[in-house]
Amino acid sequence: MANVEKRLSGNVAGDFFVDSTCIDCDACRQLAPEVFTDSGDASIVFHQPANIAETRRALMALVACPTGSIGTLVPQNFRAGIDAFAMPIDENVYFCGFTSESSFGAWSYLILRPESEGGNVLVDSPRFASQLVKKIAAMGGVRKMFLSHQDDIADHARFADKFGCERIMHADDGAKRLGIEWIMEAADEVQIDRDLVAIPTPGHTRGHAVLLYKKRFLFTGDHLAWSAERETLTAFRSVCWYSWDAQIQSMEKLLNYNFEWVLPGHGRIHHDTSENMRVHLERCIGWMKARR
Numbered sequence: 001m002a003n004v005e006k007r008l009s010g011n012v013a014g015d016f017f018v019d020s021t022c023i024d025c026d027a028c029r030q031l032a033p034e035v036f037t038d039s040g041d042a043s044i045v046f047h048q049p050a051n052i053a054e055t056r057r058a059l060m061a062l063v064a065c066p067t068g069s070i071g072t073l074v075p076q077n078f079r080a081g082i083d084a085f086a087m088p089i090d091e092n093v094y095f096c097g098f099t100s101e102s103s104f105g106a107w108s109y110l111i112l113r114p115e116s117e118g119g120n121v122l123v124d125s126p127r128f129a130s131q132l133v134k135k136i137a138a139m140g141g142v143r144k145m146f147l148s149h150q151d152d153i154a155d156h157a158r159f160a161d162k163f164g165c166e167r168i169m170h171a172d173d174g175a176k177r178l179g180i181e182w183i184m185e186a187a188d189e190v191q192i193d194r195d196l197v198a199i200p201t202p203g204h205t206r207g208h209a210v211l212l213y214k215k216r217f218l219f220t221g222d223h224l225a226w227s228a229e230r231e232t233l234t235a236f237r238s239v240c241w242y243s244w245d246a247q248i249q250s251m252e253k254l255l256n257y258n259f260e261w262v263l264p265g266h267g268r269i270h271h272d273t274s275e276n277m278r279v280h281l282e283r284c285i286g287w288m289k290a291r292r
């Protein structure tokens with residue numbers, strides 16, 4: 001819980017506030033854009049929640065915040081924020097909330113599937129918070145856990161212990177050292193089961209990979225995201241730790257796949273037709289090549 005003595009001066013007067021421990025991960029601004037805004041290198045509250053829906057979204061941001069940087073001056077019904085996760089995105093795909101500081105607030109997702117289709121899949125690791133763990137258990141647990149890359153693994157080992165799930169990760173991001181059960185070795189795609197394809201996308205890190213579900217949902221880790229500013233798909237040049245040229249090649253590889261959703265660890269989610277996604281992906285590749 002945030003400390004009122006560390007309350008940032010830019011917060012508008014009122015109950016909700018952000019304190020100086022904010023790491024500027026953007027989660028609150030995505031979840032409650034009518035309440036939180038960017039003030040440079042941190043978020044602040046620019047508009048106090050004015051109705052039940054806005055209060056609920058502000059409480060969801062409070063719960064999702066990786067650093068506990070959002071607080072309230074008077075006690076709130078925090079259950080409203082806790083119970084909102086896992087949050088439905090589309091069909092059987094959910095956002096887990098409860099982001100982890102160790103992965104800089106990266107977003108993780110849950111795919112809900114019956115056992116006959118291979119069971120539930122956790123994509124990257126949320127914080128191992130008891131409220132979320134109980135909720136996931138009630139939703140059927142976790143059969144597989146896909147880890148896009150080494151930065152967003154957070155509490156993967158605790159989830160594997162709790163649910164006995166099989167973890168999938170590429171060898172080039174230290175999968176063996178992490179005790180991963182299913183280690184991807186090559187540069188080629190891996191058909192995980194009927195509906196899941198793992199696609200190695202080196203660039204952000206050497207062993208980065210993305211996950212395609214049902215040719216609709218592309219879980220992109222830190223490889224690809226939507227840019228709200230430029231209103232198109234983008235990659236993150238300043239945090240490309242391995243190779244920008246390799247990331248461009250990986251982006252070109254994705255032209256071979258259809259998808260309608262981009263669900264990243266960092267950056268914004270986007271939904272569009274597969275045809276429009278392709279246009280945005282080509283635009284992204286051109287933008288990347290201009291920044292070699």
Ligand code: SF4
Nearest residue numbers: 022023025026028065
């Ligand atoms: S979710 Fe928390 S850490 Fe992230 S920008 Fe908001 S206040 Fe800062």
